Amino acid sequence: MTLETLSSGVDTIWVVLTAAMILLMEGGFALLEAGFVRQKNAVSIIMKVFVDISFGALLFYVVGFALMYGKDAGGWIGISGFAMKGDLSHLSLNISTDTFWLFQCAFVIAVISIVSGAVAERIHFRAYIVYTIVMTGLIYPISGHWIWSAGGWLAKLGMVDFAGSAAIHALGGFAALAAALFLGPRIGRFADDGRVNIVPPSNLPLASVGAFILWFGWFGFNSGSTLSATNPNIGHIAVTTMLASAAGSAACILFTILRYQKADPPTVINGALAGLVGITAGCAFVSDGAAILIGAFSGIAMVLATEWLERRRVDDPVGAFAVHGICGSIGTLAVGLFAVPSLSANAGLFYGGGWKLLGVQALGLAVVAVWGFALTWGALKLINMWRPVRVSRDEELVGLDVGIHGVPAYSQEHDFLDIERLKTEQ
Template sequence: MTFKMTSVRRKIPALFTLLMLLAPTAAFADGEALSQTHGNILWTLIAAVLVMFMQAGFACVEVGFCRAKNAGNILMKNFLDFAVGAIIFFLFGFGLMFGLDAGGFVGTSGFALAGNTFTDPDSQWTLCFWFFQSVFAATAATIVSGGIAERTKFKSYILVTFLVTGLIYPISGHWAWGSLWLGDSGAGWLEGLGFMDFAGSTVVHSVGGWVALAGAMLLGPRIGKYTADGKANAIPGHNIPLAGLGVFILWFGWFGFNPGSTTTADGSIGLIAVTTSLAACAGTLGAMFTAWSKFGKPDISMTCNGCLAGLVGITAGCATVSPIGAICIGLIAGILVVFAIEFIDKVLRIDDPVGAVSVHGVCGAWGTIATGLFTIPELNDGAAGLLYGGGFNLVIPQVIGVVVVFLWAFGAGLVAFSIAKALMGIRASREEELKGLDIAEHGNESYNGFQIFSNE
């Protein structure tokens, strides 16, 4: 436009000329900022939809690893995790997790998204952010389902889901992520210590795993799981291909879980996608070769759980570790999950039908601590993990966070299941369990004509 304005510039004051030149720049900057906001909303919404689809993955894994007579009951629990969990998180959980507070322990604002106009950019972002966080809350709840499968009363499970998404998950979530919505003024006390959990190895996965552990302990094992002398019997899942499909769906959805946690459409999502996928690959191989060595065969279910273990393990550090670090974290998670499943099943004699405690609780704790080991300074404002010369400065807050969240989630899980037990009971009757919860709880067969009524 210079050649068109030459004659005009001779006739107007210099100051006005300067304003004329600056005005388009300011308008461009405003437009660029608005475009970035819209890009962030779009990316976060896409990621949230991917995480929501993980509910289907969890359902497939749990159904496949359990028996045919309980398939419908497991599907119903996964539906309820989202249906109940999202509403409760909207009414109470989001405010407890992300609202402002005075001491870093619990939020006290944002209940039912009060005060949003639904039209201005800030409100539009809040709505998108709530939706993204709501599917995380549902994930924490659905982890519990697998650990207590095949013997839990459905109405009791609804109450536990209510408590997990409305209280247990949001409170510990506030400790670690309280600043994500309203900035430093809403920060939780673990954040203040320097605790790092980018996408939720501990905040989401370990919380679900530790609540599942509490439930499995209070419920006791399924009928026929242990002999009179305490020897563990295998109760094979009825549909391993379905479980494998569920793992692939979860792997796919994890690219919303981890890269989406940037809530920003920028170049960092590429690195996070790479570390996420490499850790899953390494976890798959780690579990497969470990099972092959221990049992003489490359066990399919252990390999599936190894993939999930790698994904859970990398979730905390996916944005601050290198690809090589991600492979190490995932590989160790894959090895660890095999030994954890064996230990919980055969030594502790706790019946966890899908390995939820090992995959999400144990490997979530490992991934959180590993963040303090493998974080590279280039991705963390110069602060390095132990293996990169940073000493224990990053490790100590990670260990504190893991221990504190275990105590909170496991303890609160015991209380939640105890309340449900006192109010309505939590264990299905012997007859109901042998017949199958599909018929006993819901009056339907998942596979009409193929139902098996007893495992004895």
């Protein structure tokens, strides 16, 4: 066995394992969202996660990977590698193309899962399947090509996004905002007199376990993006990831105590995720101290963004836009401020790099945000011409578990006859 073969084998094991960690995050999304929504909609959350994984993987295999990483055409799109066939020789990797596809497939599944939470409790299942196909086969791969493909126009400008604060989280967050606005709020969420009616989470312990699983998987998300088990920066990436997430959670604990006189559990849960989203772009390029600042700022910004959305009567059941859209934006811009010369080819503003990197980061963020929002709105508009994107009033009131899927999350013996009656009436 040659040294090159051994190196490739070790890197392959590393990438496959971290890809599996990212895929496990879907279990985290499922538990987090199921815990945040009402009990009558828990099954609908699980079904959407299965759609994310199954349709997302298939579409990314057939179409998405080629558009994202295929041979570049003018910096805008890839044109080879459909169904993993054709010329992919331009990908200079120490791992096989199949291994690289698996890792990137885990990313695309995470993107659509962000939108899933924002449309919870009111989107029709069939419409969600179609939107998943559009997001994983078209929206994400094209903008991903701009940032992460060597020939992408934003990459050529020098945009830096190590593991996806912009490419994944800002894109998914602004797509989630568009979807939430398009669907409108859940019945009874906002009163006519402007009051905000609180919808209590059905199971906070379940949601917290989901957050812990996401927290665990994020080490695969960030550290795995090295694509190499021998990269000396893996330890630093893991440390900045941990510090930012801890700072996001700690900031939310202290901020909610000062603001509400009580530490708010759902906010603290989302605070940890906010810190993780915020550090994803710069985890390999910023110092430990900067990671703490980014995480803490992301956590507080998430709280303020959630309140802002409520004042404008935007219903986002799990805080997808506040966590991913806002904190993904913060993380993208933070690279332009805090990138350390010894860790990054381009230094941030606070380290003598001037305004160039920050300007490129801001441009890339704006483009991705508009792309995700506009394409999502347009896709849902077209889908709505085929069939209503939102479920009927009766289906929403009875809950999507029984109304759409014909089964409750938690069955009792006396429920069986009622379920059969509802199926017959449909």
